[in-house]
Amino acid sequence: MSDGIHTEPELNEGKTYRLNLVCAGTGSAQLVFVPANAGAKATVPCDGSVVQQQISPDKLVRINVEGSKGASGVVAWQIDAL
Template identity: 85%
Template structure:
């Protein structure tokens, strides 16, 4: 899981969205938002379970998911407007 996810989705400012994220493999991944108040930093276990976060959109939101040291696997993500 070297590359991870690094994305700046086109979200509407001031709206709230739901991010669903799953990792399948071994180890875990770290979820971080920029700006930090857009969402909550979290550890995502690579056991296939789904982690959900609320995102509050600012002018620009960057979502970063990086594997922890030794982690292997794949990450899937989806953003929905409630």
């Protein structure tokens, strides 16, 4: 999990999307959107639970997921148009 996820998905302005994020392993990860107004910062437990966040971009969105100290496992994500 040390590499995390860092992506700038091509999302269309004016559309709404749902980010599905899951972490499996131990510890937790931090989900952060840039710019901050694209969404909220969230802690994702690495217990296999799916965390969902709605995204309505008005400009480029960057998604960053970083493992917390001592976390190990894998992180997967998917974005769906609503």
